[in-house]
Amino acid sequence: MSKQVIRNFSAGPAILPPVVFERASEAIRELRKDGHAREADGTGLSILEISHRSADYEAINSGATRLCHEVLGIPETHQVLFLQGGASLQFVTVPMNLRQEGKPACYVDTGNWSEKAIIESRQLGETRVIASSEASKHDHIPELPSPEAYAGASYVHITSNNTVRGTEYAELPALAGDVPLVIDCSSHIGSRPMALSRVGLGYAGAQKNLGPSGVTLVFVRKDLLERAPAGVVPKYLRYATHAKKPSLYNTPNTFGVLVLKLMLEWLRDQGGVAAMGVINQRKAKLLYDVLEDSSLYTPHARPGSRSLMNVTWTLGGVAEGERDAMTKRLVAAAADAGLRNLKGHRTVGGLRASIYNAFPEQGVRELCEFLREFERTA
């Protein structure tokens, strides 16, 4: 009997391409001099034991930084940093670094993750929610209000893709005036071309499209680095501290940065974000089409706000009393068929398929087929 193919729909940490698993595994046995390629000379050491001050690691660090500019399209006006603590630590450091006296921090509330960001900001100073989709269970990306609503703000923060509710900004907003836009792009960076020149500061936990957990990508317009007063914000929490010797102020997650580099090389080899955007559009459309055509499934997010990365839906076509039991049955039957981790986020229930860059189109087709069959026999 041939081994069952497993399709991992986990929202993150999430599936990586086979070549990245392969090279990461190899680098633990012995790091190659160029960071990974099998043809190159070995260093004689594992990636796990090399100093972050060594020439071999410096090459990984600077190579990964370069790829962030070249492959992700981060403008040269921005400083790239590989930090730790996930998006959750950024919820704290963004207001610490960017808030200015007497200027409120403005947030758009699109659910779970923006709410966590808002909580941290509120504790640190005046915080204004300028748009929210809460009233309709965060089923869409709300319109930005007119510029008067955020004029004079320290910054405007958005969660540009929302894993829990499955919504995404189809395009990053262009703010009026000189108010910096801050984006939490953890769950869709690298998935398609984005107008990153509109962004003052962006951050992303790596564990979706950029590799393993434990690395946070931050990119920040260089003129914003020094906004945080030196004697007030703790040294470790100032972006300027980490920018001085980029990503080497203290010991980074060296293995994580290597895997991030491998991910960006893979993305480049696929044709970069332009090619990836086309593939991701196609993958998501397959699934949304099945949900739209169905009388059992109801997509959660409204058209125009639908995430290409996290597709969320409920069993809207059955009576409420039976919904939870049938949802459980679906998740279990899918897992039996090798289609794993389709349960919605624990705070909202329902179903979710996370189909990041590394998730193969064939796996999406298998899920579509499964869902049609489940509906037919339900």
Added chain:
Amino acid sequence: MSKQVIRNFSAGPAILPPVVFERASEAIRELRKDGHAREADGTGLSILEISHRSADYEAINSGATRLCHEVLGIPETHQVLFLQGGASLQFVTVPMNLRQEGKPACYVDTGNWSEKAIIESRQLGETRVIASSEASKHDHIPELPSPEAYAGASYVHITSNNTVRGTEYAELPALAGDVPLVIDCSSHIGSRPMALSRVGLGYAGAQKNLGPSGVTLVFVRKDLLERAPAGVVPKYLRYATHAKKPSLYNTPNTFGVLVLKLMLEWLRDQGGVAAMGVINQRKAKLLYDVLEDSSLYTPHARPGSRSLMNVTWTLGGVAEGERDAMTKRLVAAAADAGLRNLKGHRTVGGLRASIYNAFPEQGVRELCEFLREFERTA
């Protein structure tokens, strides 16, 4: 020609045992159900792609936590946490969480790392240096002053092993009264039995005896968790937040925690910290004996304060004008012989051999032989 054996004296990230490299590499290809063992069933997934909310990861997280108590000897009265950001972030969160109104934070200055901790503490409130070895280039662990010096303090902070200058507390101090002792034990935790019941809070970057970079072990007496006022300290930076759902408040460095678990299993299989302490005493003595017997080499640290983990010395036996050039020659000749990374910390120069738990005794013997031969022919 047989391949040269490489001896990696890096101060961290540092060498891990071969079995840990092997199992970590394997877990990237496919995680086994018990976290690593080859005999157990495969999960069908890589450690890099599994959710931190999955049962497989929960087993790794709780297994690693248990081993911290059982193998490292962390008392059950203490909460174990796996965090991110290294010791450098702890320099900030310790004062944020433990400082009390009107009670100074007290520090012992034993060089580089304690100085960084002191800088962060000073920014956050009244900070008192109650002992220092600065006047003699941090060549020893200073005596603690009498209890009056720290009576009424929020806490007393020490760096219990100092990688840069190569000094170590032979025994953890027992403070008078109810002032909590805080230890940065990054570079020697797990190396020998320690009186951890004397400790209020301990922290350690994992990249020496506990595994890869990107994980920070924190253990904190449970009655201290709630010292930080909830509405004042940012939620993410409060230990209480991470204790509520231990180490799973946000996405942890999942791979890093797995490797930490593998390291602790290896340590257990060696006979634990008791057996390891005997081995480490023997390893360090070999090297200090060579340095003491020599007219070329001068150990930096005074007897009684010498680190078993980081052995530091200078070429005291040659004229100052020739010292730097000869030091460079030694480092280069050693590297040619496979003995790598003997250069002292960039801020102090000289020579340093880091011989953590995983560094084999045979490698120390090879270094001793090399040093004797270098002196003979110098």
